[in-house]
Amino acid sequence: MSWFKQQEKTKRVTVAGKTLLCGCCGCSEFITSEVQLHSQGMTFLKLEWLGPSAHVLICSNCSRIEWFAKRPEELTSA
Numbered sequence: 001m002s003w004f005k006q007q008e009k010t011k012r013v014t015v016a017g018k019t020l021l022c023g024c025c026g027c028s029e030f031i032t033s034e035v036q037l038h039s040q041g042m043t044f045l046k047l048e049w050l051g052p053s054a055h056v057l058i059c060s061n062c063s064r065i066e067w068f069a070k071r072p073e074e075l076t077s078a
Contacts, residue, residue: 010060013072020057020072027061032072 010029013020021028033056038048055068 012075013057014075015068015072019075020066022059022062022064023066024064025059025062027059029060030057030066031060032057032074034071 008031011032012028013030013032019028020030022030034053035056036048037052037054039051042048042051055071057066057068057072058064059066
């Protein structure tokens with residue numbers, strides 16, 4: 001069992017209607033997170049909180065990080 005599976009709940013997601021697989025190891029389980037994007041100008045003005053955010057998926061097996069502008073859909077168990 002990888003370190004990520006021990007730390008956080010993993011999820012299976014779809015992007016553009018297809019189940020997402022890691023490009024490195026082929027794993028289908030990811031840890032999801034949302035991160036704030038920063039620019040030099042916004043940081044200089046101390047207005048980082050006004051910047052856009054991105055959705056990040058971290059492979060639970062090899063830790064590869066994938067970034068998305070739109071939130072990937074979570075697969076539900078049938």
